[in-house]
Amino acid sequence: MSNQPFRRVAVIGAGTMGHGIAQVTAAAGVPVALYDLSSDAVERGLAHIEKNLEKGIARGKVTVEAKAATMANLRGTTSLEDAATGCDLVIEAVPEKLALKQSLFQELARFTAPSTVLGTNTSSISIARIASAAQDPTRVVGLHFFNPVHIMKLLEVVHHPGTSSDVIDAVRSYGKAIGKTCVFVKDMPGFAxxxxxxxxxxxxxxxxxxxxxxxxxxxxxxxxxxxxxxxxxxxxxxxxxxxxxxxxxxxxxxxxxxxxxxxxxxxxxxxxxxxxxxxxxxxxxx
Ligand SMILES: NC(=O)c1ccc[n+]([C@@H]2O[C@H](COP(=O)([O-])OP(=O)(O)OC[C@H]3O[C@@H](n4cnc5c(N)ncnc54)[C@H](O)[C@@H]3O)[C@@H](O)[C@H]2O)c1
CATH class of the missing domain: 1.10.1040.10 (N-(1-d-carboxylethyl)-l-norvaline Dehydrogenase; domain 2)
Known part of the structure; x- marks a missing residue:
């Protein structure tokens, strides 16, 4: 997709939200690595995506070709290094625990370039607190998707005081490319x-x-x-x-x-x- 700012994306966590985020990103023509701790969790995530797409075909919303193209853009992995290396956007969708998200962002510094955008799908934690664990907090932004991700049109983009404006611009284009409507919200409890x-x-x-x-x-x-x-x-x-x-x-x-x-x-x-x-x-x- 021409206005897609990210060439490779990693999604961390293949649960309820992670598999949906991976699906909509892959459907927009971007190669996506879907990472989880066990191969069972990864396989479950990929199977959910396949089922969503099959339902889409049954309803006439997705073509057989689009399903094949989306699945071809997806790969599962249980190695964080393998998932994150070479990506320009990493989105985490791991459980809602501050310490877990912080340690993940800390670890990602080893595998990502300084320009990589780091998105968190947290539904309630302060973005600034998560960002404080990243090597460069200016690259961190809240990307709050809604369940089920492939159906819900909203993407709530949450910026903390240090989020860089080029990160927000890139995320705005990404939101558009995956067919979401973005709202831009300050990092406050409950967002909007x-x-x-x-x-x-x-x-x-x-x-x-x-x-x-x-x-x-x-x-x-x-x-x-x-x-x-x-x-x-x-x-x-x-x-x-x-x-x-x-x-x-x-x-x-x-x-x-x-x-x-x-x-x-x-x-x-x-x-x-x-x-x-x-x-x-x-x-x-x-
Ligand atoms: N469920 C919703 O409706 C909803 C909506 C918006 C935002 N969120 C947020 O999205 C995030 C994920 O929620 P969910 O409902 O998808 O949870 P989930 O439990 O369905 O999925 C979480 C996944 O993360 C994996 N995981 C755990 N630790 C990990 C690690 N260290 N590295 C990689 N993967 C790990 C788990 O194995 C699991 O597959 C949370 O922050 C939640 O608040 C959820």
Whole structure:
């Protein structure tokens, strides 16, 4: 692809997010190395990509040729050195642990050129703190993708105070080349997406608690009155009440704002095991 700024990309972590990031990048015509700790994890990631593409063919969204071209751009590896050497963009999608991400960025200095852009798919950790472990923090940027990556159009680009402007420009072109719409956000807890989404979700739960309306009616109000594709309570059920409770606590503390404080009703539901879709019961029966 002509406006693609990166010629070779490595994705670190082949889980839920990593395989999707590798897929959309390979589909844009870029050779991608997908790295994970075990060959099982790598194979699982590649198999997920193949399944996504097959579903795309069944729906008429992907051609047989495009699937073959995407798969040909992908290779799996269990060596970080093999994955990262010669890449101009490395994106990490390893579990949400600061120490893990920092040690990875530290190690990457051994295998990457000074010009290599280092992206992190963290959903909540400060980009500046992750970047502090890199040899050159100015090359580090948040690339917050959404699940499932091959379907969701948004790419939230998060810059810390030191992120270089040429990194942001390159990432802007990359986002375009992989068919995403980028939003550019300062490195603040919750970025733009979680901060607004969680605030709405917490207020909706407080409204159920106060008996303002039923969960169904609050969701319908947002869907039909504000054109949201899904109501805030159904979305909380999909994400998981336990997951959102932790994010709410984190944002309340970090932003010093009680609007993010999880309501008692939410704490009680989590205590009872009503976690949303994954437990079969949340604000809805699943
Ligand atoms: N799941 C989501 O909806 C979502 C959305 C946006 C952002 N994120 C963020 O993306 C990141 C990854 O999340 P996920 O849901 O894909 O997790 P996941 O558990 O599905 O995948 C993580 C992968 O990383 C691998 N891994 C662990 N340690 C590693 C290491 N040292 N080197 C290489 N690989 C390693 C694991 O084997 C696993 O395959 C997290 O930071 C998360 O916060 C997740």
């Amino acid at each position: 997406t979680s901060r607004l989404g969680v605030a709405l979700g917490m207020e909706a739960i407080r409204m159920v608690e106060d008996g303002v309306a039923s969960a169904e009616d609050i969701d319908t109000a947002m869907v039909l009155g504000y054109r949201h594709p899904i109501g805030p309570l159904k979305l909380t059920d999909l994400v998981g009440l336990d997951v959102r409770l932790h994010i709410g606590e984190y944002l309340a503390r970090e932003l010093d704002n009680p609007a993010f404080e999880p309501p008692q009703l939410m704490r009680d539901m989590v205590e009872r095991g009503q976690l949303g879709k994954k437990s079969g019961h949340g604000f809805y029966r699943w």
